[in-house]
Amino acid sequence: MEGGAGRFAERRREQRRDRLAGPGYADIEELQNIIRAVRTAGARTDHSTGIHIHVGAERFDAKSVVNLVKLVHKQERLLEHALGVSEQRLARYCRPIEARFIEALEARRPKTMSDVRDAWYGRSGETPSRYHSSRYRGLNLNSLFFRGTLEFRYFNGTLHAGEVKAYVQLVLAMAAKALSSKAASSKRREFNPATAKYDFRVVLLHLGLIGEEFKTARLHLTKKLAGSAAWKGERRDRRPAMDTQPATESEEVGDARAA
8 A cells, every 4th residue: 555655646746746847837946046035135014015926828728717717716715815815905906807707718618718718808809908807816817818928926926035936836736737627617716714725735735736846836825824734623533633634645645545
């Protein structure tokens, strides 16, 4: 059993490297060094700043874009709390995915990127522009139709290099999941503050952010959430001694498979 679990975990690590490899992932260390240099030079962030991460859409078709939209929509409440998005930014600069858009995707079942574009803008023949009003969503598809990138706007401004690395890893993992999935559910997950840390950890594992390689990413992405990362609900009360113990990689693989 141990050997089988070890081989499975190794295959998962290889699959993650294959999925996430590329210029964006390879350049994270350089990006972190730039952030540290800017911070050392005296740069500061405040509540009015945000980070926007773009993913090139060259490998995306209508199906994978819809997968990504549904994946993000399902976990959006958790994402917003995990990332500490302020009410001000949620109301203006990174509004949630529009319910009308999700309803249009479910009704039309887009087959082409033109179908997705018409669902996004709510009408056919819309000409994308840089400052189109639809850009102010946490997941911005106006950027896809204007410049060919998928834009994630949920992230607060920070000069913490580890946090920025975690944000990039999260976005790349979501993109990889959308590309590799046959389908996705858009049913929105209800946010439960009592179990939020555990719930989001399971989401991260399901995205492939498993093991030592992504330990720091999981730490940064769950640190704002309440509850235990190891146990959900009453299980914490039954086994309090285990609450602070980190999960092993085999346990994490099991959680991800159950997600």
